[in-house]
Amino acid sequence: MPNRIAVIDLGTNTFHILIAEEQPDQSFKALHRQRFFVKLAEEGIETIGQAPLERGFAALSHFKKLIEELEVTKVKAIGTAALRTASNGPAFVQQIKAQLGFQIELISGSQEAAFIHKGVALAVPFRQENYLLMDIGGGSVEFILANKNKVHWAQSFPIGVGVLYKGFHKSNPITATEIKATNAYIDSFLNPLQKALAAFPAHTLVGASGTFDVLESLLAKEMASPTHAYVSVKDFFPLYDRIISTTEAERYAMQTIPDTRADMIVVALILIDNILSTVAIDQIIVSKYAMKEGILLDLLEAVE
Numbered sequence: 092m093p094n095r096i097a098v099i100d101l102g103t104n105t106f107h108i109l110i111a112e113e114q115p116d117q118s119f120k121a122l123h124r125q126r127f128f129v130k131l132a133e134e135g136i137e138t139i140g141q142a143p144l145e146r147g148f149a150a151l152s153h154f155k156k157l158i159e160e161l162e163v164t165k166v167k168a169i170g171t172a173a174l175r176t177a178s179n180g181p182a183f184v185q186q187i188k189a190q191l192g193f194q195i196e197l198i199s200g201s202q203e204a205a206f207i208h209k210g211v212a213l214a215v216p217f218r219q220e221n222y223l224l225m226d227i228g229g230g231s232v233e234f235i236l237a238n239k240n241k242v243h244w245a246q247s248f249p250i251g252v253g254v255l256y257k258g259f260h261k262s263n264p265i266t267a268t269e270i271k272a273t274n275a276y277i278d279s280f281l282n283p284l285q286k287a288l289a290a291f292p293a294h295t296l297v298g299a300s301g302t303f304d305v306l307e308s309l310l311a312k313e314m315a316s317p318t319h320a321y322v323s324v325k326d327f328f329p330l331y332d333r334i335i336s337t338t339e340a341e342r343y344a345m346q347t348i349p350d351t352r353a354d355m356i357v358v359a360l361i362l363i364d365n366i367l368s369t370v371a372i373d374q375i376i377v378s379k380y381a382m383k384e385g386i387l388l389d390l391l392e393a394v395e
């Protein structure tokens with residue numbers, strides 16, 4: 092029977108599973124993708140609340156059934172920002188191992204960034220120029236400066252949408268004061284990014300999954316390939332202005348915004364706007380692949 096691998100990504104906002112089958116040329120064929128919006132940081136990222144933990148356990152229980160049904164031969168489960176930092180993260184990891192049999196590996200922000208680059212490089216046809224990769228999570232955001240062959244610099248920052256939403260988005264619509272405070276908080280972390288950009292200038296922003304999927308659905312004229320799309324920078328700003336002026340109820344009523352993104356999309360767009368306003372970006376590419384695909388490729392290469 093062909094080698095079947097499941098990669099589980101336990102993010103702060105979303106738990107994902109990718110089940111794939113290895114092909115003769117060491118590539119992979121995706122058999123099943125699914126995600127659950129567990130929102131681990133809903134009650135704070137220092138200690139994960141009981142309701143988010145129960146949603147996380149339910150998602151992983153579902154993943155276990157899928158793995159058994161599809162006769163998966165290898166499972167790799169990765170925990171990121173929330174499980175790295177929450178006081179009760181280790182207890183949750185132990186509970187999952189004891190009750191479901193998953194051995195969750197908690198990876199660092201730098202490891203996360205390396206996997207993201209590997210996944211994005213599968214989806215986007217890099218040229219020799221430098222690219223700024225951005226992966227927006229619930230607890231952290233990973234930035235990577237890389238070209239086709241090399242990662243020049245990578246760092247993870249604790250400015251994910253779950254953190255920004257809980258910390259700053261108090262009013263609906265969000266107020267100018269809250270936007271200013273959100274940007275000030277973001278800016279307080281990003282001096283290392285500005286220094287890295289001075290050394291390795293990049294004018295193309297590659298967004299990996301999450302909020303960038305929403306931008307692709309709203310702004311991309313067409314998919315350049317099944318794995319990536321181009322979005323105009325100038326088209327972003329009218330969308331930003333329109334969405335940040337809405338109430339949460341208005342966003343839930345918008346058919347173009349998934350219900351699962353309607354609460355946190357405002358702070359996510361502030362985050363993207365912050366980068367586009369401070370970095371000379373000419374083009375946005377949306378990558379359909381991110382960390383899960385990078386982990387999968389890493390596993391396949393290890394088998395070779």
